Amino acid sequence: MHGYAGKILRLDLTGRNVFVLDTAKYREWGGGHGLGAALFWEFCKDKTITDGRNPGNVCVVATSPLCGTGVPSGTGRCEVVGIGVGYDGISWFTRTGFGGRFSTMLKYAGWDAVVIEGRADQPVWVDIRNDSVTLRDAAHLWGKDTWTTQQEIWKTIGAPGGTHLPWRELDRLKDAKRGGKDQGRTTQLPAVLVIGPAGENMSHGSLIHDAGNGAGQGGLGSVWGSKNLKAISVIGTGGITVADPKALIQARLQLKRKYIASYEAPDFRQWSRIGPLAKPIVQGPLPTDERRPQSCQGCVNGCRARFNLGYGNESACQETSWYNEFIQKVATSPREFGEISLKAADLCQKYGLNSFVLQTGLPWLEHLHEEGVLGPGKQIPSDLPWDKLGTLEFAERLIHCLSTKTDVGRDLAEGWVPTARKWGREKDLHTGAMQFSYWGCPEHGYDPRAELEWGYGSILGDRDTNTHCFNFMFTQLSAAFAYALPIRVEPEDLVTIQARKMAPYAKDRPEVFDFSDANMYTEAVAQLVRWQQHYCRFWKQSALFCDLKWPDLFNTNAPHQEGATGSADAGEHVFWNAVTGDALTLEDGIAMGRRIWNLDNAIWVLQGRHRDQVHFAPYIYETKYEKNELFPFYLWPCRDESGKWVYTDLMGRSLDRKKFDEWKTIFYGLEGWDPGTGWPTRGTLEKLKLGFAADALAAAGRLGKEESR
Amino acid sequence: MNFPLSSPGEELALRILGKVAYQDRLPAGRLAPRLGITRGSVRGLPELHLYLTPDDRTLPALSLERLADWVEQIIVDGELASRIRAAVGASASYVDGCIRVRELVGQRLQQARESLAQHSGEPGERKEA
Numbered sequence A: 001m002h003g004y005a006g007k008i009l010r011l012d013l014t015g016r017n018v019f020v021l022d023t024a025k026y027r028e029w030g031g032g033h034g035l036g037a038a039l040f041w042e043f044c045k046d047k048t049i050t051d052g053r054n055p056g057n058v059c060v061v062a063t064s065p066l067c068g069t070g071v072p073s074g075t076g077r078c079e080v081v082g083i084g085v086g087y088d089g090i091s092w093f094t095r096t097g098f099g100g101r102f103s104t105m106l107k108y109a110g111w112d113a114v115v116i117e118g119r120a121d122q123p124v125w126v127d128i129r130n131d132s133v134t135l136r137d138a139a140h141l142w143g144k145d146t147w148t149t150q151q152e153i154w155k156t157i158g159a160p161g162g163t164h165l166p167w168r169e170l171d172r173l174k175d176a177k178r179g180g181k182d183q184g185r186t187t188q189l190p191a192v193l194v195i196g197p198a199g200e201n202m203s204h205g206s207l208i209h210d211a212g213n214g215a216g217q218g219g220l221g222s223v224w225g226s227k228n229l230k231a232i233s234v235i236g237t238g239g240i241t242v243a244d245p246k247a248l249i250q251a252r253l254q255l256k257r258k259y260i261a262s263y264e265a266p267d268f269r270q271w272s273r274i275g276p277l278a279k280p281i282v283q284g285p286l287p288t289d290e291r292r293p294q295s296c297q298g299c300v301n302g303c304r305a306r307f308n309l310g311y312g313n314e315s316a317c318q319e320t321s322w323y324n325e326f327i328q329k330v331a332t333s334p335r336e337f338g339e340i341s342l343k344a345a346d347l348c349q350k351y352g353l354n355s356f357v358l359q360t361g362l363p364w365l366e367h368l369h370e371e372g373v374l375g376p377g378k379q380i381p382s383d384l385p386w387d388k389l390g391t392l393e394f395a396e397r398l399i400h401c402l403s404t405k406t407d408v409g410r411d412l413a414e415g416w417v418p419t420a421r422k423w424g425r426e427k428d429l430h431t432g433a434m435q436f437s438y439w440g441c442p443e444h445g446y447d448p449r450a451e452l453e454w455g456y457g458s459i460l461g462d463r464d465t466n467t468h469c470f471n472f473m474f475t476q477l478s479a480a481f482a483y484a485l486p487i488r489v490e491p492e493d494l495v496t497i498q499a500r501k502m503a504p505y506a507k508d509r510p511e512v513f514d515f516s517d518a519n520m521y522t523e524a525v526a527q528l529v530r531w532q533q534h535y536c537r538f539w540k541q542s543a544l545f546c547d548l549k550w551p552d553l554f555n556t557n558a559p560h561q562e563g564a565t566g567s568a569d570a571g572e573h574v575f576w577n578a579v580t581g582d583a584l585t586l587e588d589g590i591a592m593g594r595r596i597w598n599l600d601n602a603i604w605v606l607q608g609r610h611r612d613q614v615h616f617a618p619y620i621y622e623t624k625y626e627k628n629e630l631f632p633f634y635l636w637p638c639r640d641e642s643g644k645w646v647y648t649d650l651m652g653r654s655l656d657r658k659k660f661d662e663w664k665t666i667f668y669g670l671e672g673w674d675p676g677t678g679w680p681t682r683g684t685l686e687k688l689k690l691g692f693a694a695d696a697l698a699a700a701g702r703l704g705k706e707e708s709r
Numbered sequence B: 001m002n003f004p005l006s007s008p009g010e011e012l013a014l015r016i017l018g019k020v021a022y023q024d025r026l027p028a029g030r031l032a033p034r035l036g037i038t039r040g041s042v043r044g045l046p047e048l049h050l051y052l053t054p055d056d057r058t059l060p061a062l063s064l065e066r067l068a069d070w071v072e073q074i075i076v077d078g079e080l081a082s083r084i085r086a087a088v089g090a091s092a093s094y095v096d097g098c099i100r101v102r103e104l105v106g107q108r109l110q111q112a113r114e115s116l117a118q119h120s121g122e123p124g125e126r127k128e129a
Helices: A023-029 A032-043 A102-108 A146-156 A220-226 A245-259 A334-351 A356-370 A392-404 A416-422 A427-431 A452-460 A472-483 A491-499 A523-540 A572-580 A586-607 A618-622 A657-671 A682-687 A691-699 B010-017 B045-051 B064-075 B078-090 B094-120
Strands: A007-012 A017-022 A059-062 A078-083 A093-098 A111-117 A124-129 A132-137 A191-194 A207-209 A213-215 A229-235 A291-294 A304-307 A436-438 A635-639 A645-649 B029-032 B036-038 B059-061
Touching: A007 A023, A007 A132, A017 A023, A023 A032, A032 A059, A032 A078, A032 A093, A032 A111, A032 A523, A032 A586, A059 A220, A078 A102, A078 A220, A093 A207, A093 A586, A102 A111, A102 A191, A102 A229, A111 A229, A124 A146, A146 A191, A146 A229, A146 A334, A207 A220, A220 A229, A245 A572, A334 A392, A356 A392, A356 A416, A416 A427, A416 A436, A427 A618, A436 A452, A452 A523, A452 A657, A472 A635, A472 B029, A472 B094, A491 A635, A491 A645, A523 A586, A523 A657, A572 A586, A586 A682, A586 A691, A682 A691, B010 B045, B010 B094, B045 B064, B045 B094, B059 B094, B064 B078, B064 B094, B078 B094
Parallel strands: A007 A111, A124 A229
Antiparallel strands: A007 A017, A059 A078, A059 A111, A078 A093, A093 A213, A124 A132, A191 A207, A191 A229, A207 A213, A291 A304, A635 A645, B029 B036, B029 B059
16 A cells, blocks of 8 residues: 555553554545544444543544655645534534644654544553554653653653754664665654643643644644543654655656746745745744744645744744734834744643634633623633733733633633623624634634635534635735735636636536625535535545645646646646555545545534534624725625626625525535435435445434435 | 824824723734734724734735724824825825825824923833834
């Protein structure tokens, strides 16, 4: 099996047993999410669990065949699945992911995935050195932050001087079957995936690896805490066989030549996803220009940075954003602003806190404080120092209380929306003072009232979808408008070129990209959402192509502006086939994604999902996304009344609850699910070779009715 | 349009350098590729000046027209509001408008500091640009 390490590690924490599974049995699921969902299905015996802290929950950490092979922006990601923690009512079977070098190291040690079952009676960490797996006492690590824990583990594993030992000898652990290329030694530090105090306390727990690779959404760090699992450390000295190394390298070089901006003459205004050159996506002002790009193993992007300052290393995107609104109220210079922002990010990394909840959660807490209901001696007692909001001191107090279940953190650990109800603040979900849009998750920054595929995909799934397949249209277009730059492509050309890539659901149907009021509840938009969910479930979350770079549908670097996605020279399937020796097409992968998505849905239905639950927070229906409230324009391709394509500002509208409900019927029909319940039918599941799921649903009395003809 | 704004009196200078009530805040988010539009607000001109500092990774996300109204009605600085409207009207783009407004606000902040310093007999405090 080219691309695979060949074995799956199964950990029974309750009995402290270690089992080895053969990856070949699960080969049909690809890797990552598909592999994880299949393993979850097999080993989680009670799929009615609605809180991931239940010891019956099963968490799977899964790699893909591409990990560790040099596939551009598809080598260093890792997927984690299991029932989540902290959402609204039911915490669904969910996913999260992170980058870095953990997935590659896991494969170099000989493992494709780790299945985590049960609950240890005392804190443990898992020490993987090639084929040797040991559960070790973690009492001395419990309570330590994520960085200290990793350093302690590095010292344990042959590096008492930190990074000063040049080689780590693993010869005596070497498996003779691994072959002559395995030298049994490495200069690398073990890759460690760890929880901090937040995970230990089962409160907004994130999984952290190295300085800044975090897997936050879903609350799976809290799941580890509930299992008394502090860390998994892995060091390996093996390698991965690639079916056609020449084809892999050729495709990588072709990607660079054809689709990525030239270093000699970079086009900084390009419209593409794979194309931009390395640049940190730190969201606040950078406190210094003295930095190096930093990326996941094998990536061509470099979306993070390491600074010469001793802080902010490897943090990017959300964790460098959530506090900025408040920092600007106290900072006296951009440099001070950047310093507080990055140090606050560091705190989130060290506590192992999922900072995503703070993106809209902190403004809500501020709202409660300003209304006079939250504070010392108030209806919601809190000793947070609101007079210091924006300072690093406030950030640390807040992060500490959320991570340790103290102050407001006591209630919020059970989820923000449940807490709003407990505090008598349900009205805030109606007014929009609390912007948690779907399943108790914060709104991401792509409001469902404007950006349909993001909102619809989230509410039909398990959490904030966090899949950026299409919204580059909005960001590139809006940025061009903001700078009064020439629009790189007319809207009809943009949607036409992209629609060429939309097989099997919407090939050459540009109307799926029509985000207008007239089209927002149609079959066309349902097909767009299906394509995104199915594409992502396989190519992005199972093959583990990075969300920041793939799919590449439209690309001004390339001739005819066609992106790399699905291309014969550097498409996703080209890389997959070069590594595995398969002969997949892009559509084959999407079909696999549909199967995985349907398995996920079967789990959600067993957990209790019904179509009546599938609704946004009330403010999405009851209030408008105010025009000019924030950004002056939110431009998307739309058709006007005459059918002409125009870039149109989509602010100023809300969703219609009744029409959205009717749209779900269209979506369910296309998926082959019972429109009355949203439950899958036996016919659909059997067509997808998921008859075993149909049996389980039937036994639970939750199988959808077949459409009467 | 380069003639200076008239020097603010002490009362106006305090408002220019002060912080308005929460309910009077100006919605002001940020557009960041990958993250989208994050919500936010501004509660004073010093904060606005920092908020509008250009960088090459994100864009301020606010209505410049609404900003002028806010300066007029909440900060109660009609002269600055007029100059903001003129600057926005003359700008080549939204980003250009943000830069022009930032320059104006920076000048106004400096005037306010100097005004207060004169009233207190102390030299005006400077902020890093």
